[in-house]
Amino acid sequence: MNTGVTARTGPGQMLETPAQEPRHDGRWRARFSNPWFGFAARRLGGVILSVFLLVTLTFLIVPLIPGDPARAIAGTDATPDTLARLRETMGLDQPMPVRFLDYVSSLMQFDLGTSFRFNDPVTAIIASKLPYTAQLAFTAIIVVLLVSTSTGMAVGILTRGGRRRWLDLLFGNVAGFLASLPGYVTATLLVVAFAIMVPIFPAGGADSISALVLPTLALALGPTCAVARVVRQETATVLEQDYMRTARGRRLPPMRLYLRHALPNLLTSTLTLTGLILASLLGGAIIIETVFNYPGLGNEIIQAIIYRDYPVIQGIIVVVGLIATILNLLVDVVLGIIDPRTLGAKSNG
Template identity: 45%
Template sequence: MAVRQLGQNALTDNAWVRFAVRRTGRLLLSLWVLVTAAFIMIHALPGDPVRAALGPTAPVELVAQRRAAMGLDDPLWSQYLHYLGNLLTGDLGTSMTSGLPVAEVIGDRMGATVEMAVLAFAVAVVVAVPLGTAMAALASDGRRRVGDWMFTSTSVVLATIPEFLMAVGLVFVFGVQLGWAPVAGRAGPGSYVLPVLALAIGPAAVLARIVRVEMLAVLHTDYIRTARAKRLPPRVLYLRHALPNALTATLTVGGLLLGGLVAGTVLVENVFAWPGLGGTIVRSILAKDYPTVQGVVLVYGVGVLLVNLTVDVALAVLDPRSAIRES
């Protein structure tokens, strides 16, 4: 009995166990808030979803029958409990417009959205980390102020341009005027260029500035001065000693940017007629397709929450003291 109690106390006292329990609880609470908010917002939209699905010429009796079959005549709290019960069993409902299961609709479209978001994030990281590191190296001695000012100003401007406005500009310049890339659809590698750039340019500018600031702080530390005194090659100095210590804040911001990229696909997909979840949710909102909107919102929200959870775990692994401090 004493051994068993000792084992339980050791498990409870483990900072990593408390960290995992706390993060799991936060994830579940966030999911509940997300589901509840999505349910309330979609039901607050004006109009009759059944009438929108059946058309304005549908008989009143058919509309009433369909509403009763879908439970839309029930009190809102009853619909909410029914919706939660279905979610717990993995049932996202049936689309009012297509008649297909919402899970099937999302499954057919989610791949295109994930591809766009992941590729945009990869492009942003590949561009931002070397660029931010290079600008920090050039500015570390206090010289080259003009180049540093130009980099900062340009990155601020690019970071403030909304994704959909960036998408429209890229379509006009490179699609319409120059004809270098397709402007609609998802057919072949060329069709990825403009949508991915529209999503990646802003986050790349933000991430490059973060890398520059963190690298500048690291380059002025004592151990970097010692490494310089030993005349280490620049490749070793920057890549092995400086960059890993500057990646903590970069990883945090990168995770937030990835979550923003997932949400930003909604508008960009509609600009490029991309066959993903973004176009699906816009059409479903216009058609007042309750189940589809709720399902897509849930997928987007879960994606953002999982990204944030992954970043928290990665930061805790890189800096275990953070997990201990929060426990």
């Protein structure tokens, strides 16, 4: 069966040309040129590199903590034979490369090891403490997003075009001061003010919802002020755009003007900055928990450091690092949905 195409080239001459096979180059080229494909490739490579560095550095740095885990657990009166048996049980008698390979092999099986102190799986210990830390961190993130966006927008609107200069200066100075305070200092001041001088909230524990108020405020206050300053600046920039002047000229209702036309253009910068402070919020939550005696990962890692419980320390750091990496990835995805320009796609123009 001839599938070619016959064409006449001259008097009495026929030229047979082979049939054209269907070409899929354009289809594959369109798939690879999709901005989401490039975004996924870059983020996947970044996540793999981040996890590798996190695991490697954690494994190498934790053993540098001064002290002997065997002596910390057995006590100062332990005999050399007892210490030697403990080190063998803990696997500390093995060379560092062998221990690292065993550690990575266990991680690939979702096994974080066994606690030196309790002889319990580290996954079980973290699973019992993580809900408290997650509750505190995610509550703080919600507070940061809601309060910083609304406050920054309100100040930006009220000070538009150089109006109320005193409010702009007051907001900038107060927000800058509060953003610069370390979390543990803020936590201590809140305990003194609202748990001792005016006993409104409990000073520690997690027995009730009210016990979550002070830790959340201590954790969220600094980031909220930092993000609010950025939102205020972005609001001032957005309000001077031509489309906002046009919208004001049409005398649109304030809620529609600011929520529909101004807010979407602020979300990109707000979410970008929030994504950058997610890791600090998770790390800050661990510090804040020690001030308020909150039963999360903070107290657990402090006790693990005291007893040189390497698997627990490494497990908590790896889990918190993975959560921060995943949250940053989710923020990037949301930013890509809101503003496709953040995907890094080339302009078609």
